[in-house]
Amino acid sequence: MGTQQQNLTPAESATGSYSLQVCAVIDETFDARSLVLEIPPTLRERFRYKPGQFLSFRVPCAGKLLTRCYSMASSPLSDSLPKVTVKRVKGGRVSNWMNEVQVGDWLEVLPPAGHFCLDEEQSVDRPLVLFGGGSGITPVFSILKSVLRSSRRPIKLIYANRDEASVIFKDELCQLIKAHPDQLHVVHVLDSVQGFLTDAQVCHLLRGSAGGDYFICGPGPFMDTVERTLLGLGEAAERIHVERFASPPDPDELLAEATLARAAALGSKCEALIVELDGQPHEIACHPGDTLLQSCKAAGLDVPSSCEEGFCGACMCVVQEGEIQLARNDVLSPKELAEGWTLACQSRPTGGRVRLKFPD
Numbered sequence: 001m002g003t004q005q006q007n008l009t010p011a012e013s014a015t016g017s018y019s020l021q022v023c024a025v026i027d028e029t030f031d032a033r034s035l036v037l038e039i040p041p042t043l044r045e046r047f048r049y050k051p052g053q054f055l056s057f058r059v060p061c062a063g064k065l066l067t068r069c070y071s072m073a074s075s076p077l078s079d080s081l082p083k084v085t086v087k088r089v090k091g092g093r094v095s096n097w098m099n100e101v102q103v104g105d106w107l108e109v110l111p112p113a114g115h116f117c118l119d120e121e122q123s124v125d126r127p128l129v130l131f132g133g134g135s136g137i138t139p140v141f142s143i144l145k146s147v148l149r150s151s152r153r154p155i156k157l158i159y160a161n162r163d164e165a166s167v168i169f170k171d172e173l174c175q176l177i178k179a180h181p182d183q184l185h186v187v188h189v190l191d192s193v194q195g196f197l198t199d200a201q202v203c204h205l206l207r208g209s210a211g212g213d214y215f216i217c218g219p220g221p222f223m224d225t226v227e228r229t230l231l232g233l234g235e236a237a238e239r240i241h242v243e244r245f246a247s248p249p250d251p252d253e254l255l256a257e258a259t260l261a262r263a264a265a266l267g268s269k270c271e272a273l274i275v276e277l278d279g280q281p282h283e284i285a286c287h288p289g290d291t292l293l294q295s296c297k298a299a300g301l302d303v304p305s306s307c308e309e310g311f312c313g314a315c316m317c318v319v320q321e322g323e324i325q326l327a328r329n330d331v332l333s334p335k336e337l338a339e340g341w342t343l344a345c346q347s348r349p350t351g352g353r354v355r356l357k358f359p360d
């Protein structure tokens with residue numbers, strides 16, 4: 001299991017991953033296992049993360065190298081090392097492989113990424129309402145633990161599961177409720193008892209939490225129900241955060257798609273590519289056929305990125321001027337696309353002048 005570490009100093013691979021050793025394994029439920037990763041001192045800065053972010057793993061499977069994201073269930077404020085929790089998916093290749101990982105195994109891991117995070121400048125008084133469904137508990141649990149450590153704002157967690165045996169972090173949650181009875185309110189919803197969550201139930205559960213910040217992660221229909229209800233109640237779209245768990249296509253399929261998209265863009269000449277990163281504009285070269293991310297990297301700009309396969313959203317940026325063509329997109333919603341968001345790893349300029357802004 002896992003690749004054997006040859007060097008004492010962890011080195012970045014050609015694809016940007018690092019070999020990290022698993023230092024603890026926790027069987028959370030009959031079908032979910034947590035893996036705690038040892039981070040050598042030289043990589044602590046590189047692997048610093050915000051609550052709600054994820055790690056991408058590259059896993060060998062039947063001659064292919066598959067990439068999968070797993071959100072950190074740990075909190076950077078209360079846990080010394082990052083922990084991911086993987087739930088087995090029926091017929092799933094990587095999730096079942098990860099559930100066999102043992103202490104001492106080495107995994108290929110990309111640094112933390114993702115935007116499913118609390119805005120640091122937001123008011124500390126607003127209620128925080130978290131919706132987790134099944135394995136979708138992981139990023140909201142990281143946010144929950146971090147906020148309990150850093151603020152007094154009220155937190156409501158609505159946690160949906162198939163049945164009681166499937167509830168991940170049940171004991172840890174009980175302890176947190178005991179330690180923070182006035183701040184944390186947890187509502188368990190079990191499909192086996194109440195059935196799937198309905199719009200009316202969501203409305204009922206949201207009583208007393210109007211005007212909050214909302215974080216939603218779980219199965220598609222669960223997230224759709226919650227988001228639709230929140231919007232229907234008049235909650236601000238920018239305060240509703242959604243994280244979609246999905247697997248990317250296999251590498252051979254991605255390569256074929258990328259080759260087609262590159263060929264289609266070869267005839268387009270980009271006159272100027274201006275990239276705003278950390279508030280600073282940079283005018284950089286853009287070679288025909290290259291993606292926006294490839295151009296940024298070639299110019300030495302350290303823009304956020306992770307899977308580079310169009311499904312994790314780490315390289316989200318806004319096109320402020322010009323035209324681009326987005327090849328694969330498994331993460332941006334129609335609303336985000338309409339607002340000008342794109343994925344740098346999947347976008348190519350289609351000519352003229354292009355101006356991009358990465359979020360601060």
Ligand SMILES: Cc1cc2nc3c(=O)[nH]c(=O)nc-3n(C[C@H](O)[C@H](O)[C@H](O)COP(=O)(O)OP(=O)(O)OC[C@H]3O[C@@H](n4cnc5c(N)ncnc54)[C@H](O)[C@@H]3O)c2cc1C
Nearest residue numbers: 068069070071086087091092093094095135138245246247
């Ligand atoms: C940002 C992000 C964070 C995430 N965080 C978590 C987390 O914290 N915990 C967690 O458990 N998951 C998380 N996920 C989901 C995770 O990345 C994987 O999608 C999930 O584990 C399934 O991967 P898999 O390789 O096991 O399944 P896959 O092999 O991708 O299979 C998925 C489905 O396709 C079918 N399938 C199998 N083989 C093939 C094939 N050859 N071709 C086509 N279909 C096939 C399977 O039967 C299965 O139903 C996250 C995803 C994202 C994007």
